[in-house]
Amino acid sequence: MSMFGQVFVKNNQYKLKGDFHHMTPNMPIRNADDEWKLLGVTNPRAMTYMHSYGGEAVFFESLSQGKLMASRCDNSDCNITGTIYMPFRIHCPDCLAKNSVFDLTDIAKKSATIHTFMECQRSGAFNLLDKPIKFINIEFDGVATILMSYLVVGTPKFGMKVVPIFKTTGPTYTILDLAWVEEGTKEEQLPEGFSF
Amino acid sequence: MITFSKQQLKIPKLQRPVYLVTAGQSKFDRAFPDKRTEELCIDSFTMAAQLLEISPAELKTYIHSCYYGHFADHFGDQLLGESVIHDRLGLDPLGNIGVKTGGATGGSTIWEGMKAVASGYSDCVLVMGWERMDEVPTDEGNFLISCAADKDWESPLGHIYTGYYAVMAQRYWQIFGKSEDSFRRTLAEISVKHHGYARFNPYAQAPMDITVDDVLNSPVVAYPLRALDCCLMSVGAACTILCDEDTAVKLTKNSKNKPLRLWTSAGTHTLRPADRMDMDIPLLPNETADQYKDLGERFPGGDRYPGFTGFLAARVAAHYAYGMAGITDPTEDLDVVELHDAFTISDVQTYEDIGIRPYGEGRTYVESGDCYHTNPNTGQPGKLPSNISGGLIGCMHSVGATGIMQTFEIASHIWNRWEEFHGDENIWNKFNRQKPKDWTNLQVVGAKRGMAISHAGVGSHVTSTILMDPDHLINKDA
Numbered sequence: 001m002s003m004f005g006q007v008f009v010k011n012n013q014y015k016l017k018g019d020f021h022h023m024t025p026n027m028p029i030r031n032a033d034d035e036w037k038l039l040g041v042t043n044p045r046a047m048t049y050m051h052s053y054g055g056e057a058v059f060f061e062s063l064s065q066g067k068l069m070a071s072r073c074d075n076s077d078c079n080i081t082g083t084i085y086m087p088f089r090i091h092c093p094d095c096l097a098k099n100s101v102f103d104l105t106d107i108a109k110k111s112a113t114i115h116t117f118m119e120c121q122r123s124g125a126f127n128l129l130d131k132p133i134k135f136i137n138i139e140f141d142g143v144a145t146i147l148m149s150y151l152v153v154g155t156p157k158f159g160m161k162v163v164p165i166f167k168t169t170g171p172t173y174t175i176l177d178l179a180w181v182e183e184g185t186k187e188e189q190l191p192e193g194f195s196f
Numbered sequence: 197m198i199t200f201s202k203q204q205l206k207i208p209k210l211q212r213p214v215y216l217v218t219a220g221q222s223k224f225d226r227a228f229p230d231k232r233t234e235e236l237c238i239d240s241f242t243m244a245a246q247l248l249e250i251s252p253a254e255l256k257t258y259i260h261s262c263y264y265g266h267f268a269d270h271f272g273d274q275l276l277g278e279s280v281i282h283d284r285l286g287l288d289p290l291g292n293i294g295v296k297t298g299g300a301t302g303g304s305t306i307w308e309g310m311k312a313v314a315s316g317y318s319d320c321v322l323v324m325g326w327e328r329m330d331e332v333p334t335d336e337g338n339f340l341i342s343c344a345a346d347k348d349w350e351s352p353l354g355h356i357y358t359g360y361y362a363v364m365a366q367r368y369w370q371i372f373g374k375s376e377d378s379f380r381r382t383l384a385e386i387s388v389k390h391h392g393y394a395r396f397n398p399y400a401q402a403p404m405d406i407t408v409d410d411v412l413n414s415p416v417v418a419y420p421l422r423a424l425d426c427c428l429m430s431v432g433a434a435c436t437i438l439c440d441e442d443t444a445v446k447l448t449k450n451s452k453n454k455p456l457r458l459w460t461s462a463g464t465h466t467l468r469p470a471d472r473m474d475m476d477i478p479l480l481p482n483e484t485a486d487q488y489k490d491l492g493e494r495f496p497g498g499d500r501y502p503g504f505t506g507f508l509a510a511r512v513a514a515h516y517a518y519g520m521a522g523i524t525d526p527t528e529d530l531d532v533v534e535l536h537d538a539f540t541i542s543d544v545q546t547y548e549d550i551g552i553r554p555y556g557e558g559r560t561y562v563e564s565g566d567c568y569h570t571n572p573n574t575g576q577p578g579k580l581p582s583n584i585s586g587g588l589i590g591c592m593h594s595v596g597a598t599g600i601m602q603t604f605e606i607a608s609h610i611w612n613r614w615e616e617f618h619g620d621e622n623i624w625n626k627f628n629r630q631k632p633k634d635w636t637n638l639q640v641v642g643a644k645r646g647m648a649i650s651h652a653g654v655g656s657h658v659t660s661t662i663l664m665d666p667d668h669l670i671n672k673d674a
Contacts, residue, residue: 043273085471087470087471115504116363116364117366118359118419120354120359121417121419122417122418124339124340125335125339135360144473146504148469175348
């Protein structure tokens with residue numbers, strides 16, 4: 001019996017358990033228009049990557065705890081000191097000093113508005129979101145950048161107020177743990193596992 | 197507010213002139229089940245030699261170093277693919293290097309080759325690009341393309357790159373297009389034009405005789421973008437040969453190809469549009485700060501630059517390239533352009549970024565008829581025809597080859613050989629494609645100067661390649 005690959009870190013080393021790849025045989029590709037002559041071969045492969053969030057780990061961990069963490073340059077010698085970044089940046093792009101972690105949750109709840117949006121009818125392989133996907137790009141008071149995310153309740157339009165919701169039950173520890181709903185949405189309208 | 201230093205914006209100066217002497221390309225298609233990539237690369241190299249009236253073996257004796265553009269290793273499941281192609285072309289032990297800058301890979305590869313010649317490292321270089329996008333099903337292909345977005349912050353959102361452009365399209369349409377149906381129809385017109393021009397190009401993958409309504413009724417991919425607003429997923433190869441003046445004269449002595457002066461520049465911006473902070477619009481030589489003072493009044497919401505409506509990387513690439521080549525007004529100084537029409541919306545955005553039209557007025561380049569080979573409003577030649585090849589929407593987007601294909605197209609107009617390269621029945625027959633009965637010669641008559649724009653991601657890398665007949669330089673000291 002197989003089990004999904006799982007990983008933890010001990011003594012700064014990855015420790016692996018379970019199946020990280022699945023063996024499937026190569027199959028010939030033949031030409032139906034030319035006496036089924038050989039043209040090529042399939043190369044099946046399923047692999048599991050181990051990806052470090054590094055200094056952004058705090059952002060992804062916080063989503064599962066219902067918090068939206070931004071970062072801010074507090075280097076007084078920097079040309080753009082005080083700039084707040086969402087998406088979270090580990091280092092200031094100007095002075096390269098390490099940014100301070102900054103809890104943006106309350107600001108997001110009060111000031112998030114849609115800068116632009118679209119509805120996506122198609123997806124690539126391995127997509128986990130229901131279609132159509134409502135992409136939104138969100139502005140916040142005092143934040144220099146514009147976050148890309150997705151809306152799960154409401155019809156998007158420019159300037160619409162939205163509030164963040166978090167997948168605090170059964171989190172994926174990915175950006176999909178953060179979603180948005182139209183201001184005024186009730187708790188019972190939220191997708192399974194999400195809360196304000 | 198982001199600012200740039202004088203040193204950062206300094207116009208590059210080449211140490212000696214660089215010439216493009218020939219180019220070649222393979223057939224482009226969605227899939228080649230019967231050909232390996234090396235066969236397509238050899239097709240393109242052989243064509244480049246033929247245009248010089250010499251054998252591939254003789255052409256190789258001139259080459260000193262090689263620059264290979266191949267973006268997506270994961271599509272072809274082959275690392276060091278450059279080494280495979282280099283070997284199959286019989287070019288060992290010459291130095292070679294791979295270049296990867298997403299959709300701009302072709303242009304960036306020319307940029308690298310140009311620098312090798314300009315610096316004196318090599319007198320003659322091969323610049324070749326290819327892409328193999330047919331080794332996975334289309335939905336997995338979309339997944340692999342989406343890996344060019346930020347893997348933690350963007351790609352998981354649908355794994356579909358069109359979506360990342362559609363938010364730009366929505367913003368542009370509502371701010372600068374004022375949500376007008378007429379603007380949406382103008383976008384559709386671009387697709388009609390590019391699929392239509394592809395009908396006269398035997399190398400092109402998607403020739404179509406369609407209408408604006410066909411585009412507007414095509415399936416929605418990511419609203420407002422529909423299937424016919426989007427570029428192709430392609431397989432194919434293209435190459436060019438760059439050299440110094442002495443080598444250029446030798447290589448072209450028996451050829452109809454005239455050595456063409458070449459300048460390539462590059463600009464970049466953040467991978468995530470989310471990270472693009474507000475700044476003043478950097479101005480091109482044909483613009484003034486005054487003309488943008490009321491941009492936010494004319495187009496409410498349009499005063500955040502570059503926001504989701506402009507590509508700083510394209511503007512910066514144009515700044516460097518125009519400075520190098522002496523261009524002060526692209527519409528007046530150039531005769532033909534090939535732009536990176538990954539999507540109809542990005543085509544319009546680019547008109548503004550490179551100064552063909554001011555910000556907010558990109559649509560008028562199409563609506564005036566200036567972008568056509570023959571202006572449909574007047575019946576006269578278009579002021580600055582664009583994407584006669586069919587572009588990425590009608591011809592191909594075999595990523596590593598795209599910027600080189602565009603440059604080949606520009607050269608074919610300046611050489612006055614477009615009809616020969618696109619109208620020859622033998623080429624149509626070789627590719628098993630039917631030459632249309634109404635095939636039309638789209639040679640831009642009298643073309644002396646042109647430009648190709650190569651663009652990556654949602655504007656992360658952009659290059660500008662300018663070609664000029666050396667007898668028609670704008671700046672003789674360039």
